[in-house]
Amino acid sequence: MKRTECRILAVALVATLFLAGCGNVHGDPASEAPPPAQVEHEQDLNEIQVDHPEQFPVSAVFSHAAASQLVVTGTVNPDIARTVPVISLASGRVVEVRARLGDTVKKGQVLMRVQSTDVSGAFSDYRKAQTDEVLLRTQLERSKELYAHGAIALNDLQVAQDAEDKAKVDVETSAEHLRVLGNDPDHPTGIVNILAPASGVITDQQVTNAAGVQGLSSPNPFTISDLSSVWVVCDVYENDLPAVRLGETADIRLNAYPDQPLKGAISNIGAVLDPSIRTGKIRIELRNPGFMRPGMFASVTFHGLRKQEHAVVPASAILHLHDRDWVYTPAGSNKFRRLEVVGGDTLPNQMQEIVSGLQPGQKVVTNALALQNTIDNE
Numbered sequence: 124m125k126r127t128e129c130r131i132l133a134v135a136l137v138a139t140l141f142l143a144g145c146g147n148v149h150g151d152p153a154s155e156a157p158p159p160a161q162v163e164h165e166q167d168l169n170e171i172q173v174d175h176p177e178q179f180p181v182s183a184v185f186s187h188a189a190a191s192q193l194v195v196t197g198t199v200n201p202d203i204a205r206t207v208p209v210i211s212l213a214s215g216r217v218v219e220v221r222a223r224l225g226d227t228v229k230k231g232q233v234l235m236r237v238q239s240t241d242v243s244g245a246f247s248d249y250r251k252a253q254t255d256e257v258l259l260r261t262q263l264e265r266s267k268e269l270y271a272h273g274a275i276a277l278n279d280l281q282v283a284q285d286a287e288d289k290a291k292v293d294v295e296t297s298a299e300h301l302r303v304l305g306n307d308p309d310h311p312t313g314i315v316n317i318l319a320p321a322s323g324v325i326t327d328q329q330v331t332n333a334a335g336v337q338g339l340s341s342p343n344p345f346t347i348s349d350l351s352s353v354w355v356v357c358d359v360y361e362n363d364l365p366a367v368r369l370g371e372t373a374d375i376r377l378n379a380y381p382d383q384p385l386k387g388a389i390s391n392i393g394a395v396l397d398p399s400i401r402t403g404k405i406r407i408e409l410r411n412p413g414f415m416r417p418g419m420f421a422s423v424t425f426h427g428l429r430k431q432e433h434a435v436v437p438a439s440a441i442l443h444l445h446d447r448d449w450v451y452t453p454a455g456s457n458k459f460r461r462l463e464v465v466g467g468d469t470l471p472n473q474m475q476e477i478v479s480g481l482q483p484g485q486k487v488v489t490n491a492l493a494l495q496n497t498i499d500n501e
Contacts, residue, residue, distance in 0.1 A: 169461040171498055176457050178497075179488050186483035187435040187476060191427035193366040195405075197357030199377075199419040202408070205349035207321045213304045214338045215239030217330055218314065222345065224328040232319045234345055237336055242306050243313045249297035250311075256290035263287040323349040326417060353411045355387060357423050358402035366427040367392060373407050374424040377415065385409055389425075433467060434477040434485075441466055441475060442491035450481065451488040459488060 173179070219236040222228055266283035269275045298308040305315040327346035330336070336344065355375055359367055369392055375385040387409030396403050407423065442449040447463055454460040467476030481487070488494050 170454060170458055171451075171461065171494075172456075172458045173494075173497065174457065176453075176459070179451075179459070179490065179494050181453055181486045182437060182440065182489045184477070184481050184483050184485045184487060185435040185474075187433050187470070188431070191366065191431045192478075193359070193363050193425040193427060195357045195359055195363075195423050195425075197355045197375075197405075197407070197421045197423045199415050199417055199421060200354045200356050201326055201348035201350060201417050202352050202354055205323070205352060206326070207323070207347050207349075208343040209234060209317065209320060209345035209347060210339065210343055211235075211237055211305070211315070211317050211336045212338055213237055213239035213241045213306075213315045213336070215241065215315070215336055217332060217334045217336060217344075220330065220332050222319075222325055222328075224325055226325050228319045228322065228325060228347065230319055230322045233316045234319055235317045235330060237315045237317060238313055239304070239315050239336075240313075241338075242301070242304050242315055245297065245301045245304055245306070246311045246313075249294070249301055249308055252290065252293040252297045256287070256294050259283070259287045259290040317344065319345075319347060321347055321349065323347040348417070350411050350415070350417070352408065353415050353417070355407040355409065355421050355423060357405050357407070357421075358397070358400070359405050359425075361396060361401045361403065364392070364403055366425050367405055371426070374426075375407065375409065376422045376424075378420045378422070380414060383412070383414075385412070432483065434481040434483050435470060435474050436477060436481065436487050437489055438469065438473045438475045439490050439492065440487045441477075442495055444495070448480075449491065450477075451491050451494055453486055453488075459494065 215237045217235055218238050220234075221236075222232070222234045228234065263283045263286070266275060266280045270277065270280040301308045305317060306312065324347065325345050326348040328344070329342040330344035335341070367389060369389055371389050372386050373389055375387055377383070377385075387407040389405060390408045391404075391406040393404035393406075405423075436450065440450050441464070442451075448466045449461050450464055451459045451461055462480055464480030465478040467478040469475050
């Protein structure tokens with residue numbers, strides 16, 4: 124009996140250990156799950172908390188009625204009426220180029236030299252015409268003497284006079300041909316100097332040394348533009364065209380010189396729209412103060428007839444940071460929120476318009492720079 128009881132106890136002990144091991148393998152999943160992740164919310168960088176908000180007084184945002192504005196992008200272009208092509212009527216080979224793209228040239232300045240067989244042939248014709256005219260003039264003098272002595276008839280004298288007149292015409296024609304080709308009849312040479320027909324800036328160059336020139340059939344070697352007056356051409360969408368009126372002025376700011384505002388007159392509104400993007404070309408003419416170059420980008424502002432309400436804040440409430448405009452507004456509990464805005468025109472009494480980003484009735488920190496300096500020093 125004692126042996127039997129011992130065996131029963133041993134089996135029970137083994138079973139207990141086996142069940143305990145199974146419980147460890149197939150235990151409660153929840154008890155063995157990893158702890159839940161702690162989510163940390165990122166701090167809003169545009170919200171600032173200060174200890175003494177009373178140090179930063181706020182002012183209300185006022186409303187201001189201003190004419191509606193349309194802002195588009197344009198490019199600077201030469202005035203076509205002040206653009207002159209440089210041509211070479213003589214065909215030949217370029218032996219020297221004395222001007223380059225972008226150079227400022229004067230009227231009559233030598234731009235390039237061309238060795239031309241056309242000029243050589245024209246000189247040959249001119250010399251032959253001169254020789255023929257000398258011979259016919261001598262024959263006319265002899266005919267006059269013979270007619271005076273009754274040796275020839277009047278008809279013979281008239282024939283000699285006609286031949287002499289035609290010879291003079293041939294000389295004048297051949298001489299003019301040389302002048303048209305760009306050469307001087309009194310100084311025979313096979314080299315033609317191509318001169319600048321007007322003063323200005325070379326805005327296009329299509330020729331190099333040793334290049335061939337084929338007269339009017341080849342591209343113009345140079346193009347000279349007078350940049351004292353330029354165009355700003357921009358695209359305006361069909362729905363915005365009523366804001367543009369012929370003869371009105373537009374404000375222009377170059378991307379390269381944003382601190383130097385310019386004004387120009389609207390001289391043309393395109394009669395045909397671009398069918399793909401539904402825009403019309405607007406041309407604005409203005410005097411070049413000296414720093415406008417063809418191809419520059421510009422921001423063009425057209426002023427409409429309708430009045431629009433814009434927010435107005437003290438100029439000191441606007442913070443210029445990273446090429447953007449910002450203001451600070453109260454956010455409660457010693458906090459201020461930074462808002463991005465689009466600044467407008469400067470108004471009297473050190474006030475400034477806000478085109479977008481604020482509404483009348485809101486409040487802003489009067490001195491945004493002082494608040495920003497406090498934040499930077501903390």
